[in-house]
Amino acid sequence: FRAAARVADIPPTTVWSEFTPLAIEVGAINLGQGFPAYTPDPFVRELAAAAVQSEDPMANQYCRSQGHPELVKWIQKRYSELLKRDINLAQIEVTNGTTQAINLTLQACVDAGQEVIILEPHFDTYGMGIEMASAIPKYVSLHPKGTTGNEWYLDFDELKAAITPGKTRGILFNTPQNVPGKVWTLQEMEQIAKIATENNLLIFADEVYDRLVFDGCEHISMGSLPGMFERTITMASCGKTLATTGWKVGWVVAPEPICQAIHNAQTLQSFCICTPLQMAAGRALEAMAHNGYLEDLPKRYLARREQLCDVLRDIGLTPTVPQGAFFVLADITSVPEKLYVKPTDEDIAKDWHFCRWMTRDLGVTAIPTTAFCRKESRHMYEKYIRFAFCKSEENITEAGKRLQKLKTLVSEA
Numbered sequence: 001f002r003a004a005a006r007v008a009d010i011p012p013t014t015v016w017s018e019f020t021p022l023a024i025e026v027g028a029i030n031l032g033q034g035f036p037a038y039t040p041d042p043f044v045r046e047l048a049a050a051a052v053q054s055e056d057p058m059a060n061q062y063c064r065s066q067g068h069p070e071l072v073k074w075i076q077k078r079y080s081e082l083l084k085r086d087i088n089l090a091q092i093e094v095t096n097g098t099t100q101a102i103n104l105t106l107q108a109c110v111d112a113g114q115e116v117i118i119l120e121p122h123f124d125t126y127g128m129g130i131e132m133a134s135a136i137p138k139y140v141s142l143h144p145k146g147t148t149g150n151e152w153y154l155d156f157d158e159l160k161a162a163i164t165p166g167k168t169r170g171i172l173f174n175t176p177q178n179v180p181g182k183v184w185t186l187q188e189m190e191q192i193a194k195i196a197t198e199n200n201l202l203i204f205a206d207e208v209y210d211r212l213v214f215d216g217c218e219h220i221s222m223g224s225l226p227g228m229f230e231r232t233i234t235m236a237s238c239g240k241t242l243a244t245t246g247w248k249v250g251w252v253v254a255p256e257p258i259c260q261a262i263h264n265a266q267t268l269q270s271f272c273i274c275t276p277l278q279m280a281a282g283r284a285l286e287a288m289a290h291n292g293y294l295e296d297l298p299k300r301y302l303a304r305r306e307q308l309c310d311v312l313r314d315i316g317l318t319p320t321v322p323q324g325a326f327f328v329l330a331d332i333t334s335v336p337e338k339l340y341v342k343p344t345d346e347d348i349a350k351d352w353h354f355c356r357w358m359t360r361d362l363g364v365t366a367i368p369t370t371a372f373c374r375k376e377s378r379h380m381y382e383k384y385i386r387f388a389f390c391k392s393e394e395n396i397t398e399a400g401k402r403l404q405k406l407k408t409l410v411s412e413a
Contacts, residue, residue, distance in 0.1 A: 006132050015124060015371035019355065023365040029399040030391075031308075032355075032365040034178075034327065036243040037391040041293060044242050047283045051276035063275040065267055067094030067251065071282035078285075079234065079253045082210075083223045090256045093263050094273050097248035098208045099125055101235040102172070104269070105204055105252060106133040108261035109233070114169040116204070117162050119154060121179035121372035121381055123206070126172050135169070138162045141377050142180070144384075149181035149322040149329075150217070156191050163199050170202030173222060176209040179372050179386060180329050181322020183217040193225045203232040208250075209325040211241045211294070214302050217323045223253070230255055233262075238281045240326075241297070242288075243390075249273055249281045301326055304389040304396060311400035312387070315407050326390040329369060333383050335406070336413040347375075349382035358385075363402045 002008070016033055023030040030037075039045065051059060066072070072092050080087045095101040102125070110116060112134035118126050120139050127137040140162050145151045162168075173192065175184040184192075196203055203222050210219045223232035237250030252262055288294045305328065309319040312330045320329035332354050340357035341350060351368035359365045369384040370377075389396065 006134065009131070010128055015367055019359065019365055019367060022356070022359050026360055026363065028359045028363045028365045029395055029402065030365045031387045031389070031395070031399055032367040034388045034390060035245045037395055038243065040243045043287055043291060043293070044244065044280070044284045047287070048277065048280040051279040051283075054276070054279075059276055059279065061275060063272050063278065065272045066263055067092060067273070068275060068278035068282065071249070071251075071278040071285075074282045074285045075251050075253065079221075082221045083229060083234070083253070085229060087253060088256075091253055091259050093252040093254075093259055093266060094278060095235075095250045095252060095266065096270050096273055097239060097250040098206060098235050098237045099129075099250075100248075100270070101237075101250045101252045102126070102204065102206065103129045103132065104262050104265045105233050105235065105254075105258075106130055106135065108265045109202060109204075109258060110135045110169045113167070115164055115167050116169055117159070117171045119171070119173065119177070120374065120377055121369055122172070123174065123178050124371055127374075130172075138164075138168070139374050139377065141373070141380055142177075142182070144180070144320075144380065147318060147320055149177070149320055149324065150183060150185075152180045152182055152320075154188065154192075156195065159192070159195060163195075163201070165199070168199065168201060170204055171196060172204045172206065174206040175222070176213060176219065176322075176324020178209070178325055179327060179369060180320050180384075181325045181327055183213050183219065183324040186220055189220060189222055189225060193222065193228050196231060197227060201231065203228065205232055205234045207234060207236045208240055210236055211297060212301055212326055213324045214298060214305065215323050219324070233258055238285060240390075242281070242284055244281070247274070247277045247281065249277055301389065304391070304393065307393060307396050308387055308389040311396065311403065314400070315403045316410060317406075320384065326388060328387045328389060329384040330366070330387060331383055332385055335410055339409055339413055349378040351382045351385050355385055358406075362405055364399045 115136045115138045116130045117138045130137040142152045205222045223229045223234045233254040239245035312319045316334045317330040341353045349370040355368045366385040366387045369381045
């Protein structure tokens with residue numbers, strides 16, 4: 001059997017298929033993959049159960065392909081406020097999470113041979129999604145700086161240089177950015193918007209962490225900037241907000257012609273997304289504005305962020321404190337390489353060695369940051385490993401206890 005060219009080069013082993021099973025195998029505390037290690041709040045679970053158990057005969061059948069009215073109504077209200085314009089039903093498409101939203105958008109908007117720019121470090125499916133659309137990913141690197149995510153910066157001249165006139169279709173833009181937890185400022189976004197407008201580029205905006213911002217930062221949607229709605233496809237989901245990543249309920253908000261193209265692709269893939277979970281998501285997202293959940297959410301994550309950062313500082317790993325999302329980078333340069341770099345025929349960076357060693361020898365799992373960049377950029381990011389703090393306080397406490405061994409190993413090395 002020979003796989004089709006569009007999937008033949010997708011690696012059979014990913015960072016997720018390696019480290020999550022390894023953590024399970026050795027009994028490590030998994031602070032790697034970004035899924036909440038606790039149940040959603042009771043009101044969320046109760047609404048899901050009620051939707052599934054509804055006497056409405058249509059509650060468990062196919063629903064409107066563009067999205068169930070209960071969820072779409074909330075999306076319409078939310079994005080009319082966020083994008084500062086009246087959003088209509090023809091500008092909304094519900095998808096199987098943000099990953100499908102991105103893939104549908106690329107298939108609907110990008111022709112074979114066109115280029116899409118990615119700002120790295122990036123969520124690992126971006127590049128493969130572009131390639132599956134028969135397009136070409138182009139990479140522009142964020143430059144590490146300081147000890148906070150917001151200090152990492154983009155060289156706008158490098159962004160301009162990555163544009164191929166007549167060939168570059170758009171920029172895949174993530175805010176808050178998964179790695180390093182950067183909440184892009186209005187001034188930075190205005191510069192990106194200016195470049196996009198001058199070069200007639202689309203913005204594929206992944207805003208899945210829009211509710212998780214800290215330290216007085218504000219989430220700004222690219223589509224809200226003057227003149228940018230017409231060229232921006234905004235994508236998000238309920239997974240991170242409601243701690244329901246397994247529901248895979250996401251959405252797209254875009255101008256009508258773009259949304260129609262995305263809908264055309266959607267009808268040939270999943271046709272519609274799980275009806276009762278759309279109903280539950282719509283009800284929960286509406287309820288959270290009135291039951292205190294929305295105000296409490298960033299406080300919960302902020303407490304976990306501080307807990308994890310304290311653990312890392314205590315063991316000698318300087319954290320890059322994020323202003324958004326729920327990941328912390330840790331600088332491993334204080335740890336002698338002889339402790340963790342093992343002979344191997346694999347072409348991997350130091351952070352990959354470190355994460356394997358830490359999982360097996362210390363019983364704590366993180367993710368190598370070079371999983372989120374191209375090979376040519378490894379030297380910029382291999383001194384960082386990524387921890388998730390969307391875990392229970394008990395998990396983080398236990399991880400801290402296990403990582404105490406690192407201090408002894410470093411002192412004796």
